Amino acid sequence: MNTYDIIIVGAGPGGSIAAKNAAEMGLKTVFFERGRKPGEKNSSGCGLGPRMWKDFEIMKELTPEKCPSMRAGAASRNYFVNKEDIVAGYIMARPTESVSYEPAKSWITMNVYRSEFDPWLAEFATDAGAELKTSTLIVDLIKENGKVCGVIDEKGEKYEASIVIGADGVISTVAMKSGLRTKWAQNQVTLVPQYDFQAPPEKIDDIMGDEALGVWWGATFPASYQVFFRDGFHQGLGNWMSWWDKNPLFYLNKVVNLKYYQRLLKILEAKPRELQAHLLPWLDYPYNTYTDGVILIGDAGGFPCPLEAEGIYPAMITGKISAQIAAEAIASGDVSKAVLHKFDEEWQKTSIGEEFEAGYELWNIWKALPFSPKETMSWFVPMIMEVLGGIFDWSQPHALRIRQIASHVKSYMPKATPFIMKYVIPLVAKTFEDDLDKLMDPKKIMTILPKLLELLPQKKRKRGGKEK
Ligand SMILES: Cc1cc2nc3c(=O)[nH]c(=O)nc-3n(C[C@H](O)[C@H](O)[C@H](O)COP(=O)(O)OP(=O)(O)OC[C@H]3O[C@@H](n4cnc5c(N)ncnc54)[C@H](O)[C@@H]3O)c2cc1C
Structure with missing residues (x-):
């Protein structure tokens, strides 16, 4: 012994x-x-x-x-992929002004x-x-x-x-x-298939700059992540065992076969190096x-x-x-x-x-948003793109475009409002739990309210901006 x-x-x-x-x-x-x-x-x-x-x-x-x-990166890119499997838009994000830990201002992950x-x-x-x-x-x-x-x-x-x-x-x-x-329950463990691509380090640096991560938010596949290393990158996706209705590779291949993705592979001179599949526990507590x-x-x-x-x-x-x-x-x-x-x-x-x-609320919102491509992302992607990209249309006067965008976003409200009530409000309430009583304090509201009312325009403005 x-x-x-x-x-x-x-x-x-x-x-x-x-x-x-x-x-x-x-x-x-x-x-x-x-x-x-x-x-x-x-x-x-x-x-x-x-x-x-x-x-x-x-x-x-x-x-x-x-x-x-090892490869450090200061930026992440979020691609939004619509029901037609088209990259409808993307947002590149760097650490923002509110980041408090000094090193996190210059890199988001070390891969x-x-x-x-x-x-x-x-x-x-x-x-x-x-x-x-x-x-x-x-x-x-x-x-x-x-x-x-x-x-x-x-x-x-x-x-x-x-x-x-x-x-x-x-x-x-x-x-x-x-x-x-x-063993884990079906909704406590995810299956994660991923491709490991090989690419020349100088190509990755030239094309991706200091980007470290990509997230592909899909309306036809669960969110897929991309992680860049010095001489290659991963493309993977996952969902709880209870979710899959097809072989998980079917969904991963959907990402890799996007026209946009294929162009990326071409310019990065990337070649598949390995296909892997792993389990990963994902619990609310x-x-x-x-x-x-x-x-x-x-x-x-x-x-x-x-x-x-x-x-x-x-x-x-x-x-x-x-x-x-x-x-x-x-x-x-x-x-x-x-x-x-x-x-x-x-x-x-x-x-x-x-x-x-806030484990339950965080876990739940992830389940309802990126892990629910058909139910949620199918309307979320066009809605978010309407807000971010709608103004880029030169076929109408801008004021009319703004009205068209607002009216179109409003048409998503029957889906967005229950989503916000069910998933966003509980998360906000949980996150601000300690301050909620202060926010709801009637005395405080009574002091703020008149000030807010003062800000409202007292007179109707004439077109052209001059006061009557
Ligand atoms: C595809 C994928 C991507 C991920 N990406 C990230 C990421 O980017 N960032 C991040 O923070 N996390 C990521 N994770 C999660 C992360 O990999 C795990 O949470 C982390 O590795 C957990 O560490 P651990 O030490 O608990 O277990 P593990 O890293 O799994 O280590 C367990 C070790 O135990 C050994 N072992 C198992 N059974 C036995 C046995 N019976 N006898 C002897 N040895 C045994 C295994 O070989 C293994 O080396 C990812 C997970 C997956 C599946």
Whole structure:
């Protein structure tokens, strides 16, 4: 029997940060990876958000020398694709004036391939003294009196520890074998197919400039994302398992076959390098994340962001907290569920806890908008383009155009109003929950109202702008 203080199953971002922190606190730590190296089994690339640099000092050590695929970008492009599969318009956006974290003013994501990023991260853990066992698939848990106290690999080798951290991703053996979960419900897990395209770095830079991401908002496919790396890019899309009525590739190919997209591929000299398909948990709130001797972190615990399923940062945050809680529990000699409950309390105090406070509303609006192409995006795309692009018509006087646009936008109101009431208002109410009573304070309204009324024109203006 191999004995440790703490066992971590999985060497993704969550597992590596848990292992690093546990080893730094002096715990005898081992972390297991079924792949030949960390990152081998993951989606090939991803975008890392500035929050990671804010909360993890080590991120400042990530350089192109360590991670050659790295590409930072300051802009994102949102394409709107209508029912006829035509790109009806797009918006390119850069960080706006209200962005408060200084580095986030100059880049929105740092894009990297996981085959470089995950091993880089795991090295911090091994440098801190954690033992990494690669090519080792954990297939079961050891239990004593019904309580977890170790793991068994596929060769039957046993490893014992006071605490097991499940950092083993979306299909978590630790979650299932500990009894914390059987499997995800159909509306808790998404299937994400994606193409990885190869393209010459100089082409990407020349044509995309400092753009890092693209989102293709479709009326005939669920929103599709595009992430640019140094020498290639990803095009992928997903939806909950409950949604698909056709093979998911059918929808992804719709994006790639758009005339606009084909032109982009041509000018970027892009060639498909790989087709991948991954599962990704997407919950409105994580649940059942701990029991006697077990904590689940990252994807295993259902921690990706409820709005857009950014999952690396939550995996790292929960990894760090799990190590802290495990160390305290081991030191106290009590690793029971009652003590490990503190894991929930601690992550709820972090930035991801704050995110999940409005988890249901965020998750719900995503479901109703980009994940409902036929029901919502089919009217949303022409409506938004009417507002953004309607004025570009020189066949009528401008004043008439404005009236035509307003009247046309009004025709969408029977669809837009229930949508706003059902999805937007609850999100706004949740987000401003603490200030809502102030906004609704009758005394405050009574002081503001007369001022607003003063602003209204008192006299009817004559055409030509002169007063009577
Ligand atoms: C297509 C796609 C694109 C994404 N893009 C982004 C993005 O741009 N930005 C972002 O922040 N997030 C993104 N995500 C989400 C992100 O990939 C995950 O949320 C994140 O990787 C979770 O980290 P983790 O450490 O919890 O799990 P994982 O990264 O999944 O790591 C789990 C590790 O455990 C290993 N493992 C599993 N089972 C066992 C076992 N039984 N024994 C031993 N080892 C095991 C796996 O091989 C793996 O290395 C994306 C996800 C997908 C599917």
